[in-house]
Every structure is written in structure tokens, then in C-alpha cells.
Amino acid sequence: MNPADFQAWRQHMGMSQRAAAQALGVSLPTLQAWERGASFQTGKLVEIDRRTALACAALAAGIGEWAAIAEAQPHRTA
Structure with missing residues (x-):
């Protein structure tokens, strides 16, 4: 994910x-x-990590x- x-x-x-x-908790x-x-302070490039990109998608x-998802769905076994 880019800026x-x-x-x-x-x-x-x-x-x-x-x-x-x-x-996003940041x-x-x-x-x-x-x-x-x-x-802003250093001018160094920053990356948007994969976890953040996945959180945005979610x-x-x-x-x-x-926790909310796990409680709402029954546990599946293989």
C-alpha cells in the first residue's frame, strides 16, 4: 500500500x-x-506495513x- x-x-x-x-490504533x-x-520531523521515507494494509482492508x-468474530462463529475442526 502506498501513500x-x-x-x-x-x-x-x-x-x-x-x-x-x-x-487503526495509531x-x-x-x-x-x-x-x-x-x-515530518526527519524527512525519511516511511512504509505502510502489511499489517496496516490488511487492517485497512478488514x-x-x-x-x-x-474476538468479536470468533465469538460469533462456531469453531470448526478439520
């Missing part, structure tokens, strides 16, 4: 930067760095936290 994709996700979700940061400056693609799909 443009991340910003497009946030806008698609109709979230402010603050709301998106809260939903600070506002972290989210802003992801959208810029670089740290939120877009309406999937909540694991």
Missing part, C-alpha cells in the same frame, strides 16, 4: 485523519506520515476485531 492508496482508503471510508488513526502524526510517505470489508 496515495492509503489516502484513497481513508477518503473512501469517509474518515477524517483523526478518526482513521483511532480506528497516533495522528503516524497516520499523517503514512499519507505523506515521509516523516475495516473496509466491515470486519471487526478478532
Whole structure:
């Protein structure tokens, strides 16, 4: 996920930067760095890790936290 994709996700979700940061469990400056693609303080490039990209996909799909999902579905055995 690149910065443009991340910003497009946030806008698609109709979230402010603050709301998106809260939903992902990160600070506002972290989210802003992801959208810029670089740290404001150092100017170093920042990457949006795979876990964050997957969390964005889960939120877009309406999937909540694991505990809520696990309780709602019966346990399957192979």
C-alpha cells in the first residue's frame, strides 16, 4: 500500500485523519506520515506495513476485531 492508496482508503471510508488513526490504533502524526510517505520531523521515507494494509482492508470489508468474530462463529475442526 502506498501513500496515495492509503489516502484513497481513508477518503473512501469517509474518515477524517483523526478518526482513521483511532480506528487503526495509531497516533495522528503516524497516520499523517503514512499519507505523506515521509516523516515530518526527519524527512525519511516511511512504509505502510502489511499489517496496516490488511487492517485497512478488514475495516473496509466491515470486519471487526478478532474476538468479536470468533465469538460469533462456531469453531470448526478439520
